[in-house]
Amino acid sequence: MKLISASSSIAVALIDPYQIAEFAYKLEIEELSLESGVQDQYAAAFGGINFMEIDYPTVKISSIKVDAKNFELESQMIRVYFGSRSSSEMHLQVIKNYKEIKLFEKRFKPIKRKNFLDLKIFFNVVRQLKRILIDFLLL
Numbered sequence: 431m432k433l434i435s436a437s438s439s440i441a442v443a444l445i446d447p448y449q450i451a452e453f454a455y456k457l458e459i460e461e462l463s464l465e466s467g468v469q470d471q472y473a474a475a476f477g478g479i480n481f482m483e484i485d486y487p488t489v490k491i492s493s494i495k496v497d498a499k500n501f502e503l504e505s506q507m508i509r510v511y512f513g514s515r516s517s518s519e520m521h522l523q524v525i526k527n528y529k530e531i532k533l534f535e536k537r538f539k540p541i542k543r544k545n546f547l548d549l550k551i552f553f554n555v556v557r558q559l560k561r562i563l564i565d566f567l568l569l
Contacts, residue, residue: 465521
């Protein structure tokens with residue numbers, strides 16, 4: 431049993447964290463048919479404190495090294511748990527809201543500012559966009 435455990439540890443150590451994150455991401459979207467971002471997978475695969483540059487689907491990770499003697503960040507943080515949530519549902523809502531905003535932009539692009547009627551339409555669009563934003567924030 432120790433030999434299997436040791437060989438598993440070696441195999442995991444040889445896998446690049448980028449590959450682990452990409453595998454987890456593909457598992458979520460292709461096998462589980464969930465909508466997903468990439469931050470959670472990369473954070474879990476790399477661990478520690480990192481700076482992520484995301485140009486979806488490409489991710490570049492820069493590790494942030496912190497001197498243990500000067501590390502006060504942990505004492506300044508508070509962890510709050512609001513219960514579990516469905517990341518996929520959140521992503522579906524973001525996609526829906528994005529599509530609605532794009533539809534509004536396309537429909538009202540030719541608005542002329544000097545025309546009062548156009549301004550009325552513009553403010554109606556702004557009001558509708560505010561509602562979409564509020565719905566998104568209340569997820």
